Amino acid sequence: MALLVQKFGGTSVGTIERIKAIANKIQEFKAQGHDLVVVVSAMSGETNRLAELAHQMQDAPTPRELDVILSTGEQVTVALLAMALNQCKCPARSYTGGQVSIRTDSQHNNARIESVDTRVIREELDAGRVVVIAGFQGVDQDGNITTLGRGGSDTTAVALAAALEADECQIYTDVGGVYTADPRVVESARRLDSITFDEMLEMASLGSKVLQIRAVEFAGKYDVALSVRHSFEKTMGTLITMEQQGEMERATVSSIAFNRYEAKLIVKGIPDIPGVASRVLKPISKANIEVDMIVQNVADDKTTDFTFTVHRNDFQKAMSVIGQSSDEIGVHEVEGDNQISKVSIVGVGMRSRAGVASRMFETLAQAGINIQIISTSEIKISVVIAEKYLELAVRTLHSAFELDKELVLDGA
Amino acid sequence: MALLVQKFGGTSVGTIERIKAIANKIQEFKAQGHDLVVVVSAMSGETNRLAELAHQMQDAPTPRELDVILSTGEQVTVALLAMALNQCKCPARSYTGGQVSIRTDSQHNNARIESVDTRVIREELDAGRVVVIAGFQGVDQDGNITTLGRGGSDTTAVALAAALEADECQIYTDVGGVYTADPRVVESARRLDSITFDEMLEMASLGSKVLQIRAVEFAGKYDVALSVRHSFEKTMGTLITMEQQGEMERATVSSIAFNRYEAKLIVKGIPDIPGVASRVLKPISKANIEVDMIVQNVADDKTTDFTFTVHRNDFQKAMSVIGQSSDEIGVHEVEGDNQISKVSIVGVGMRSRAGVASRMFETLAQAGINIQIISTSEIKISVVIAEKYLELAVRTLHSAFELDKELVLDGA
Numbered sequence: 001m002a003l004l005v006q007k008f009g010g011t012s013v014g015t016i017e018r019i020k021a022i023a024n025k026i027q028e029f030k031a032q033g034h035d036l037v038v039v040v041s042a043m044s045g046e047t048n049r050l051a052e053l054a055h056q057m058q059d060a061p062t063p064r065e066l067d068v069i070l071s072t073g074e075q076v077t078v079a080l081l082a083m084a085l086n087q088c089k090c091p092a093r094s095y096t097g098g099q100v101s102i103r104t105d106s107q108h109n110n111a112r113i114e115s116v117d118t119r120v121i122r123e124e125l126d127a128g129r130v131v132v133i134a135g136f137q138g139v140d141q142d143g144n145i146t147t148l149g150r151g152g153s154d155t156t157a158v159a160l161a162a163a164l165e166a167d168e169c170q171i172y173t174d175v176g177g178v179y180t181a182d183p184r185v186v187e188s189a190r191r192l193d194s195i196t197f198d199e200m201l202e203m204a205s206l207g208s209k210v211l212q213i214r215a216v217e218f219a220g221k222y223d224v225a226l227s228v229r230h231s232f233e234k235t236m237g238t239l240i241t242m243e244q245q246g247e248m249e250r251a252t253v254s255s256i257a258f259n260r261y262e263a264k265l266i267v268k269g270i271p272d273i274p275g276v277a278s279r280v281l282k283p284i285s286k287a288n289i290e291v292d293m294i295v296q297n298v299a300d301d302k303t304t305d306f307t308f309t310v311h312r313n314d315f316q317k318a319m320s321v322i323g324q325s326s327d328e329i330g331v332h333e334v335e336g337d338n339q340i341s342k343v344s345i346v347g348v349g350m351r352s353r354a355g356v357a358s359r360m361f362e363t364l365a366q367a368g369i370n371i372q373i374i375s376t377s378e379i380k381i382s383v384v385i386a387e388k389y390l391e392l393a394v395r396t397l398h399s400a401f402e403l404d405k406e407l408v409l410d411g412a
Numbered sequence: 413m414a415l416l417v418q419k420f421g422g423t424s425v426g427t428i429e430r431i432k433a434i435a436n437k438i439q440e441f442k443a444q445g446h447d448l449v450v451v452v453s454a455m456s457g458e459t460n461r462l463a464e465l466a467h468q469m470q471d472a473p474t475p476r477e478l479d480v481i482l483s484t485g486e487q488v489t490v491a492l493l494a495m496a497l498n499q500c501k502c503p504a505r506s507y508t509g510g511q512v513s514i515r516t517d518s519q520h521n522n523a524r525i526e527s528v529d530t531r532v533i534r535e536e537l538d539a540g541r542v543v544v545i546a547g548f549q550g551v552d553q554d555g556n557i558t559t560l561g562r563g564g565s566d567t568t569a570v571a572l573a574a575a576l577e578a579d580e581c582q583i584y585t586d587v588g589g590v591y592t593a594d595p596r597v598v599e600s601a602r603r604l605d606s607i608t609f610d611e612m613l614e615m616a617s618l619g620s621k622v623l624q625i626r627a628v629e630f631a632g633k634y635d636v637a638l639s640v641r642h643s644f645e646k647t648m649g650t651l652i653t654m655e656q657q658g659e660m661e662r663a664t665v666s667s668i669a670f671n672r673y674e675a676k677l678i679v680k681g682i683p684d685i686p687g688v689a690s691r692v693l694k695p696i697s698k699a700n701i702e703v704d705m706i707v708q709n710v711a712d713d714k715t716t717d718f719t720f721t722v723h724r725n726d727f728q729k730a731m732s733v734i735g736q737s738s739d740e741i742g743v744h745e746v747e748g749d750n751q752i753s754k755v756s757i758v759g760v761g762m763r764s765r766a767g768v769a770s771r772m773f774e775t776l777a778q779a780g781i782n783i784q785i786i787s788t789s790e791i792k793i794s795v796v797i798a799e800k801y802l803e804l805a806v807r808t809l810h811s812a813f814e815l816d817k818e819l820v821l822d823g824a
Contacts, residue, residue: 058499065492076462084470
């Protein structure tokens, strides 16, 4: 008998049949005596369909109105799941974000949860019902509908688990856990039994779509027991933990992550004086383009080369922004390359062990892969390479760090 | 400078292009200095699509959950219309029924409006914005989402007009007004400049889809100035008035209405004793089948024939209900016919003039149309005939009562 918050994503509720399968799964948990709060996303493809309608209507949809239309996607799913549960004699009721007072700030399209009123949810649980709650959405203090940004349903689930002091927050996906690398790229990739919050944060920020980064931050902050599980199979999943499990035997590197769709811009021959980096990046940030890696190289005595990477979707926009402000910045020449990818190795173990970086670079060199940019943090090392080498790099590193070998953990 | 409540139905907002056209129309009204509250339905087909999803999920969808899913249809439209208005520089904001506190009872799928809080709407109007409100929906006292039943957006518009004491409630349709008969059946049908509430009520109850009957009742009760207009053409439309306009010159009959999809059941040889009618109808009402006309004929000394009509969709169900309870009722034989239609003539003028009924029956007889059932009220006469004669009957009556002739009204 535990209080569980379970979250099912878009592909898990993508069809009528899948929603029925999810309902059966929930019913089994309920039959075991658990109290259940279930958070769901929009059926897969639905959010894109609604966004497409909005963009047909307005060049840049009013953020407030975009939230009004996008939030209907989850509202449809909660009603359907509640019906499916009622159909199999499992009493359930659906709620929108607003109906259970998921209060956010007023940053439409990317709002942050400020508070959750658990009164209605507790009443429903006390009445023996499964509470089905629309993920991804809330209301601001004036009652306007807000959404939390892509993947926001993870955050909804974690926030509810924190507010309800749930025993566990279970994120169900069609992947079933966190892997040493993307199983579609590396056949020998293994599911990890556990991973630390820090590692998970790095992986989320590296574009691993297993969990939304804000959900991981939130869970870490409020000490929510978090796990990633399989929507349709009865496998163990991955537990996200505060401390590393089975420290001694743990591999130095826990996983290989990658972002395929990167692009880089090299701004050449700019004056090597203080403030130049901000002069280059200000127009980029004004254009709402997110910058990932930033590297500055000394070229000769008076000028410098400045390189930064962006998501490939923003490449053309970034090139034209720099082009337009080249006089102002004093740019000599801009080069771009949108056929690059980023590969990263992640692991808490890296902190205390030497030689990880050199092993990574050596492995890539032996495979004939040229490294274009390097960036590091305490628990990850990222390199930018040509996209055509991406799969080769991920597989070679996965094998070099022995991630395909089963580990014997003590005490885990 | 007036405060107008304007309602646009599903076909008027059925595509992106139509919503843009509606936005342009609204903008013109706004430019004339009017304060505007706009009520919209779901895009045509959307409510059916959502209901279909619900029925795939649950044999008999939980009424509360059905409302949660159905209400998303209007929520999508209000967001899109607000975007379209913002796109053409006409400031607008969308609201769901719950957000503007349209409070209803808890009769899910068929709720009745109890109150409207106009505070938010007035604030938006004072700020110079067009307020776009989702029709067909509200919330009960516990904050559960409710819907008002098919055509409920008309009622939302009228209720808002009453609460805001608006100068006029304008119902925009792709028909453009109330006609002397369905223009698709009678080519010479004319749009009426005005019609009384009583006549409109009869027409609504006779299946004319121009206005929902509860909207007409509501408007009559709260003295709301109501009109039916064309969504895309600049025609005058029809004004619904308390009193008959231009009384002296007004034709006796104002319009011909019909219900094509009727069916009748003749319960034969039942004992002619008190209480038999209720014994027949009780199981029908228990099965949630709506009965329209009821006629009882004396057959011989001890038994009677009992005839009633239902919508054709309910015919099979009604036949099997009567069949199952035949012993209990003491039924000898049940006959059914689902190829019948109802034709009605409506007009306030009928009250004070003799000869209307005989003229109707004579006209039909001369056209060789047999009358199966007759039913009358103060301002309408309905007859049931074989469906194959429907168009002939409507056209012949339209011409016999001279509805195709333009009238000169004084003072109107």
